[in-house]
Amino acid sequence: MRWYGPEDQVPLSFIRQAGCTGVVTSLHQIPYGEKWSEEAIRERQMAVDKAGMTWSVVESLPVHEDIKLRRGNYREYLDNYKDSLRNLGKCGIKVVTYNFMPVLDWVRTDLHYRLPDGSEALYFNCKEFAAFELFILERTGAESDYKPEEIARAKEFFDGLSLSQRNALSENIINNFPGFKGVSLNDIRAMLAGYKDITEPVLRENLRLFLEEITPVCEEYGIVMTIHPDDPPRSILGLPRIFSTLSDIKWLLSVNTSRANGVCFCSGSFSGRLDNDILAMFDACADRVGFLHLRSTEHLANGDFFEANHLEGVVDMYALVKRIIEEQLRRQVNNRSDWKIPFRPDHGHVMLDDLAKPPVANPGYSAIGRLKGLAELRGLELGIMRSIRM
Ligand code: DNO
Secondary structure, rough: EEEEOOOOOOOOHHHHOOOOEEEEEOOOOOOOOOOOOOOHHHHHHHHHHHHHOOEEEEEOOOOOOOHHOOOOOOOHHHHHHHHHHHHHHHOOEEEEEOOOOOOOOOOOEEEEEEOOHHHHHHEOOHHHHHHHHHHHHOOOOOOHHHHHHHHHHHHHHHHOOOOOHHHHHHHHHOOOOOOOOOOOHHHHHHHHHOOOOOHHHHHHHHHHHHHHHHHHHHHHHEEEEEEEEOOOOOOOOOOOOOOOOHHHHHHHHHHOOOOOOOEEEHHHHHHOOOOOOOOHHHHHHHHHEEEEEOOEEEEEOOOOOOEEEOOOOOOOOOHHHEEEEEEEHHHHHHHOOOOOOEEEEEEOOOHHHHOOOOOOOOOOOOHHHHHHHHHHHHHHHHHHHHHHHO
């Protein structure tokens, strides 16, 4: 399960009671680009050990924007990144998640979308996102990404918002990333300007070069880097996004064939576009999957989507978990030490007592939402395992 560190409103002791054995965490207190010392890593590792679990996955070791752009201080940040990996390797932490999404990580417009049963989910509303980039961020060139009728609908929606509603929409979109909070619209504008000449092939090449640089360190320490998909899996804010589809998976695995170059298979993120065949995508990278986020989405006819219950929505979770177990069995037959692929429930709904508590600092990670996702997925896993093996 994911745990955000001492700042997480849910303590480690509760995470353990939820049935978690391996903790997914990060040193969010360290600014992007800076080196993670062995001491800081050990301190977190000991806290997790003391609570009766293991720190099994780093999510994330953030890639500084300068590295994605190969500009500015990227050399120094790359050296720091490699040192952080070495220090993680010395501590025996071998699975590291990162993403290569320019400027923003995952994006939703509504963090409290009420489902018919009264629980709350994360929601991506196309019209609201358009209103944000056209009339709040006022991104240059944004109009060319929309049809005139879409612009008109977004304008009508925007005009109906109060100032505080406009601010809330903006905060929902830009201010949710641990280690990267407190960013302003102007910060985002400045970052977007930095991407002016970064076309999709350039960003791909920069990812390839990043992997080329760090692969020797990963191989030395037996670390697997797992890239997280774009969420939603398509271009946003006019920026290239390069890990969204089956062909992106094929591309990534072919440009760097080391086992150190792996995938964080996030079914929920990939399911954010309906032309993604999740099972075919898993098959295309099964032997390179180093970590799994299991989640699903539901889509509306207008292109909006929201996060479904873990066993519902467009992802066939039964079929996916079955494939994961089959992959683990294949790895066992081939004597691969990484046969036990760590997985975690991704996001979860706000429900029950959590609805009455102050909102969690990290949307998607309420206590009961995390617990329910894990419980359902563990039950599914056990059922499939028993039916295959005995
Ligand atoms: C959201 C997460 C992402 C993920 C990063 C990995 O809940 O799935 O923020 O941690 O993209 O770098």
